[in-house]
Amino acid sequence: MKPAPFEYVRPDSLAEACGLLAGDEDARIIAGGQTLIPMLAMRLARPTRLVDILRLAELRGIRREADAIVIGAVTRQVEVERSDTVHRALPLLTKALPWVGHPPTRNRGTVGGSIANADPSAEIPLVAVTLGAEIEIQNPSGRTTMPADEFFIGPMLTSVMPGDCVRAVRFPVWSQPRVGTGFHEVSARQSDFAFVAAAAQVALDEEGRCLDAALGLGGVGDRALRIDVSPLIGKAGAQASIPDIVRAATEDLEASSDLHATASYRRRVAAVLGTRALEDAFADARARGARSADGAVQ
Amino acid sequence: MKVSLNINGRQRQADVEPRKTLLDTLREDFLLVGSHAGCEHGICGACTVLLDGEPSRACLMFAVQADGYEITTIEGLAPAPGELSVVQDAFCETHGLQCGYCTPGMILTAQALLDRNDAPSREDIVEAISGNICRCTGYGQIVEAVEFAADRLRKANAPREDVLQAAPADPPHGGRK
Numbered sequence: 001m002k003p004a005p006f007e008y009v010r011p012d013s014l015a016e017a018c019g020l021l022a023g024d025e026d027a028r029i030i031a032g033g034q035t036l037i038p039m040l041a042m043r044l045a046r047p048t049r050l051v052d053i054l055r056l057a058e059l060r061g062i063r064r065e066a067d068a069i070v071i072g073a074v075t076r077q078v079e080v081e082r083s084d085t086v087h088r089a090l091p092l093l094t095k096a097l098p099w100v101g102h103p104p105t106r107n108r109g110t111v112g113g114s115i116a117n118a119d120p121s122a123e124i125p126l127v128a129v130t131l132g133a134e135i136e137i138q139n140p141s142g143r144t145t146m147p148a149d150e151f152f153i154g155p156m157l158t159s160v161m162p163g164d165c166v167r168a169v170r171f172p173v174w175s176q177p178r179v180g181t182g183f184h185e186v187s188a189r190q191s192d193f194a195f196v197a198a199a200a201q202v203a204l205d206e207e208g209r210c211l212d213a214a215l216g217l218g219g220v221g222d223r224a225l226r227i228d229v230s231p232l233i234g235k236a237g238a239q240a241s242i243p244d245i246v247r248a249a250t251e252d253l254e255a256s257s258d259l260h261a262t263a264s265y266r267r268r269v270a271a272v273l274g275t276r277a278l279e280d281a282f283a284d285a286r287a288r289g290a291r292s293a294d295g296a297v298q
Numbered sequence: 299m300k301v302s303l304n305i306n307g308r309q310r311q312a313d314v315e316p317r318k319t320l321l322d323t324l325r326e327d328f329l330l331v332g333s334h335a336g337c338e339h340g341i342c343g344a345c346t347v348l349l350d351g352e353p354s355r356a357c358l359m360f361a362v363q364a365d366g367y368e369i370t371t372i373e374g375l376a377p378a379p380g381e382l383s384v385v386q387d388a389f390c391e392t393h394g395l396q397c398g399y400c401t402p403g404m405i406l407t408a409q410a411l412l413d414r415n416d417a418p419s420r421e422d423i424v425e426a427i428s429g430n431i432c433r434c435t436g437y438g439q440i441v442e443a444v445e446f447a448a449d450r451l452r453k454a455n456a457p458r459e460d461v462l463q464a465a466p467a468d469p470p471h472g473g474r475k
Contacts, residue, residue, distance in 0.1 A: 005315065008299065034355075037339075098425075101429075103426060104343065104407070104429045108349075108358065190428050191429065
């Protein structure tokens with residue numbers, strides 16, 4: 001369990017890091033290292049050079065913008081988990097984070113690392129796809145932005161090219177006053193990889209009718225998927241038959257099969273957890289409405 | 299590569315290959331063998347150390363990445379040679395260990411939890427140690443040890459009513475422990 005030799009460099013700027021990556025296609029970025037180092041230890045990865053971006057200040061931090069929360073790539077997962085800004089504006093991410101690895105790996109693991117690693121069962125990519133986040137990418141010629149569902153293309157596969165570096169993730173913040181969220185996951189044991197994870201967010205109007213709804217499923221197929229739940233829009237929670245809508249939307253899902261869970265099991269659990277996540281989101285949104293009527297914040 | 303690491307409050311130097319983990323560096327270059335090598339790929343938690351007070355896997359970090367952090371190993375917890383910290387002592391009192399292999403990691407993880415939260419619930423404790431595997435105890439006595447240590451730390455830090463009443467001015471001694 002010892003990595004093969006490599007060269008270690010810690011550039012002073014993102015531009016320098018991208019230059020180093022572009023000049024050597026066997027170089028890899030290291031940030032928190034919580035996934036990469038096990039792969040090095042098992043020699044599943046043998047890069048010639050590790051480019052350490054963890055201390056680049058330009059990649060660090062949580063920024064509130066008018067319609068989004070922008071999280072720098074090397075922001076540690078624990079910082080997001082404990083952030084009041086994220087809790088207020090992006091509660092779905094706060095709900096998902098306790099499911100990411102376990103506390104010691106969240107202390108070192110980064111948001112950008114989880115995004116760039118693109119594990120099909122990972123929670124941060126799931127929230128990014130569910131909410132339609134945008135991934136900011138730095139490459140040697142400049143900066144580009146890509147929607148999450150174009151960024152993730154398969155298991156541990158993304159659209160980034162050699163020399164590219166994930167810069168930040170821009171999560172949209174819904175502006176409606178009554179927004180609720182729900183998150184459910186099934187795995188073999190606490191903090192293990194999800195067989196299925198479901199993330200949901202809904203916005204309700206004053207009468208409790210659904211203005212917007214998003215549902216994402218992770219772990220089912222080869223990447224996180226956003227599920228079409230638009231039939232919910234315009235309906236109140238009670239009239240909307242959430243189980244029927246989710247079942248119809250997940251019937252033909254392409255699910256993967258492995259030693260731990262068959263494809264039909266994953267599809268069945270996806271429908272159940274998707275329903276629970278949406279039901280929780282409706283209940284959460286209704287509770288928020290009730291609380292703001294009392295004059296309390298949110 | 300030359301590295302300079304702050305370990306248990308002292309600045310230490312070593313010359314290591316970039317591929318040498320912080321764990322192997324602690325054990326081989328600094329002979330701090332209380333950090334145990336278990337799975338060496340981040341699953342078991344036996345190598346847990348504190349980086350700036352936060353539990354982290356010493357096997358999931360290279361020594362060349364570790365400069366600038368305050369690194370605490372199990373050797374850095376006891377207040378003086380031959381003594382035990384409150385958490386270490388609580389593990390002894392409640393038989394929170396058997397073979398002892400996971401114990402340094404468990405104790406450091408518990409220490410970090412209690413530094414943040416001196417009244418953790420059972421769920422808080424279970425969540426905190428969820429990344430540390432123990433194959434002997436069944437965890438029951440480990441959870442008990444953390445509860446016991448929390449209770450002692452709370453009592454040690456609570457102002458004593460009799461002292462407060464007798465001397466309304468400044469308490470005679472400050473300090474946390």
